[in-house]
Amino acid sequence: xxxxxxxxxxxxxxxxxxxxxxxxxxxxxxxxxxxxxxxxxxxxxxxxxxxxxxxxxxxxxxxxxxxxxxxxxxxxxxxxxxxxxxxxxxxxxxxxxxxxxxxxxxxxxxxxxxxxxxxxxxxxxxxxxxxxxxxxxxxxxxxxxxxxxxxxxxxxxxxxxx
Amino acid sequence: xxxxxxxxxxxxxxxxxxxxxxxxxxxxxxxxxxxxxxxxxxxxxxxxxxxxxxxxxxxxxxxxxxxxxxxxxxxxxxxxxxxxxxxxxxxxxxxxxxxxxxxxxxxxxxxxxxxxxxxxxxxxxxxxxxxxxxxxxxxxxxxxxxxxxxxxxxxxxxxxxxxxxxxxxxxxxxxxxxxxxxxxxxxxxxxxxxxxxxxxxxxxxxxxxxxxxxxxxxxxxxxxxxxxxxxxxxxxxxxxxxxxxxxxxxxxxxxxxxxxxxxxxxxxxxxxxxxxxxxxxxxx
Ligand SMILES: Cc1cc2nc3c(=O)[nH]c(=O)nc-3n(C[C@H](O)[C@H](O)[C@H](O)COP(=O)(O)OP(=O)(O)OC[C@H]3O[C@@H](n4cnc5c(N)ncnc54)[C@H](O)[C@@H]3O)c2cc1C
Ligand code: FES
Numbered sequence: 001x002x003x004x005x006x007x008x009x010x011x012x013x014x015x016x017x018x019x020x021x022x023x024x025x026x027x028x029x030x031x032x033x034x035x036x037x038x039x040x041x042x043x044x045x046x047x048x049x050x051x052x053x054x055x056x057x058x059x060x061x062x063x064x065x066x067x068x069x070x071x072x073x074x075x076x077x078x079x080x081x082x083x084x085x086x087x088x089x090x091x092x093x094x095x096x097x098x099x100x101x102x103x104x105x106x107x108x109x110x111x112x113x114x115x116x117x118x119x120x121x122x123x124x125x126x127x128x129x130x131x132x133x134x135x136x137x138x139x140x141x142x143x144x145x146x147x148x149x150x151x152x153x154x155x156x157x158x159x160x161x162x
Numbered sequence: 163x164x165x166x167x168x169x170x171x172x173x174x175x176x177x178x179x180x181x182x183x184x185x186x187x188x189x190x191x192x193x194x195x196x197x198x199x200x201x202x203x204x205x206x207x208x209x210x211x212x213x214x215x216x217x218x219x220x221x222x223x224x225x226x227x228x229x230x231x232x233x234x235x236x237x238x239x240x241x242x243x244x245x246x247x248x249x250x251x252x253x254x255x256x257x258x259x260x261x262x263x264x265x266x267x268x269x270x271x272x273x274x275x276x277x278x279x280x281x282x283x284x285x286x287x288x289x290x291x292x293x294x295x296x297x298x299x300x301x302x303x304x305x306x307x308x309x310x311x312x313x314x315x316x317x318x319x320x321x322x323x324x325x326x327x328x329x330x331x332x333x334x335x336x337x338x339x340x341x342x343x344x345x346x347x348x349x350x351x352x353x354x355x356x357x358x359x360x361x362x363x364x365x366x367x368x369x370x371x372x373x374x375x376x377x378x379x380x381x382x383x384x385x386x387x388x389x390x391x392x393x394x395x396x397x398x399x400x401x402x403x404x405x406x407x408x409x410x411x412x413x414x415x416x417x418x419x420x421x422x423x424x425x426x427x428x429x430x431x432x433x434x435x436x437x438x439x440x441x442x443x444x445x446x
Contacts, residue, residue: 057354059349059355060355061349067348068348068349069348069349070346070347070348070349071346071347071348071349071351071355072345072346072355073355073356074343074354074355074356076354076364097349099352136360139385140356140357140359140360143357143381143382143385144345144346144356144357146381147318147345148287148288148378148379148381148382149287149288149289149316149317149318149322149345149378149379149382150244150288150289150318150322150379
C-alpha cells in the first residue's frame with residue numbers, strides 16, 4: 001500500500017513540489033473513500049476539508065425547490081474538490097456527490113490553514129496551484145453561463161406525425 | 163472524395179427540386195431530413211464531409227444548411243436543421259413527401275487528406291455535431307484512415323444531445339473515444355457536466371501528430387481552438403467550420419465575407435492559422 005506522502009506526490013495537482021512541502025501536506029492528510037451517491041461536501045456545512053480526487057468522479061450540485069438537485073459541474077480524477085475552505089466563512093457553497101465510488105486524499109483544512117499562516121511559502125506554493133485551476137474553472141463557468149449551444153425549442157416532436 | 167469549391171450545372175444558382183423521403187425529430191425543434199432528387203435529369207454530386215447546401219423552403223426563402231450524413235445513394239442527401247427563424251422553421255415543419263429546393267453542394271469540406279494516420283480530435287458543440295457527422299462516419303467506416311479518433315461533444319443538457327445512437331455506435335462499434343458533457347443536468351444524469359474543452363486533457367493524442375476538427379457556436383470554437391493550441395497542436399492542424407449569413411453561396415454577392423475570405427467559397431472549413439486574427443475582429 002502506498003504511503004499518504006506517495007499518494008500526494010503522485011497527484012498531478014501537486015506535481016513538482018519539494019519533499020519538505022510534501023511532508024507538511026502529508027501531516028494534514030488522510031486517505032478517504034466514498035461510496036456511490038454519498039456526499040463529500042454538503043452546502044452550508046463547515047468547509048473543513050479539501051480533497052485531491054485519485055479516482056472516481058464527483059457531481060457538483062445545488063438543490064432547487066421543485067426541480068431537485070441540479071448538476072453544474074463534474075470533478076474528476078486528478079483534480080481537486082473544495083475551494084471554500086480557503087476563505088472565511090469556511091462554508092461549502094454546493095453539494096459534492098460521488099457519482100461512483102471515489103478514492104481521495106482528504107486534507108484537514110484547519111491544519112492546512114495553520115501551516116499556511118505559519119509558513120507563507122506553503123501558502124504561496126498552494127496558491128500557485130489553486131489560482132490557475134480556479135481561472136480555468138471560472139472561464140469554463142462563464143462560457144457555460146452564456147448558454148451558447150442552444151437546445152430544444154418550442155414545438156417539434158409533438159406537433160406532427162411524419 | 164474531393165472537397166471542391168466549384169459547382170457544376172444549373173444547381174449553382176437555380177434550386178433543383180427535392181422531396182423529403184424521411185424525417186426524424188432529434189429533439190424539439192431540430193429535425194434530420196433525408197432528401198431525394200425529384201427529377202432524375204437534375205445534376206447531383208456527392209457532398210464531401212463539411213460541405214453545405216442552400217435549402218429553399220418554398221415561398222419562404224433559402225438558408226445554408228450543412229450535410230449531416232455521407233452520401234448513401236446517388237440523388238440523396240441528409241441534413242439536420244434547427245429551428246432558428248422563418249426559413250429553418252419552415253424546413254423543420256416539412257413532412258415526408260413535401261417538396262423543397264436545393265442548390266449545392268457548396269464550399270470546401272473537412273481536410274480528408276490531413277487526417278490520414280493522425281490522432282483526430284473532433285470537438286463539437288450543440289448542433290455543430292451535424293456538419294462533423296459525415297467525417298466521423300467516414301473515419302468510422304474505415305478505421306485504418308486515422309491513427310485514433312476522439313469525439314468530444316458538448317450540449318446544453320441531456321435532452322439536447324444530438325445523434326445519441328451514433329455517439330454510442332462510434333464508441334462501441336468503431337472504437338472511437340467518445341466523450342459527452344452537458345452544461346447542466348438533473349442529478350439522474352450519470353455523464354459529465356462542464357465545458358467541452360475540459361474533456362481535452364482526458365484524451366490521449368500526440369500533439370505534433372494530431373488534427374483537430376471543431377464545429378459549434380463561434381465562442382465555443384474560439385476557446386476550443388485555443389485549448390487545442392495550448393495542448394501543443396500547431397494552428398495549421400486545427401480546423402474550424404465557420405458560419406455567416408449567405409445569399410448566393412457561390413462567391414458573387416459578398417454577404418458571407420469574413421476578412422479577406424468568402425465563407426461560401428473559401429470555406430466554410432478553414433484552418434485556424436488562416437482565420438485566427440479575423441476571428442478576434444469584432445463585428446465581422
Ligand atoms: C455554412 C453554414 C452551414 C450551416 N449549417 C446549418 C445546419 O446544418 N443546420 C442548421 O440548422 N443551420 C445551419 N446553418 C445556419 C442557418 O443557415 C442559419 O441559422 C439561417 O439563418 C437560418 O435561417 P432562418 O431564416 O431560419 O433564421 P434567421 O431569421 O436568419 O435567424 C433567426 C435567428 O438566428 C440567428 N442566427 C442566424 N444565423 C445564425 C448563425 N449562423 N449562428 C447563430 N445564430 C444565427 C439570427 O440572429 C436570429 O436571431 C448554417 C449556416 C452556414 C453559413
Ligand atoms: S454568399 Fe454570396 S459571396 Fe458568399
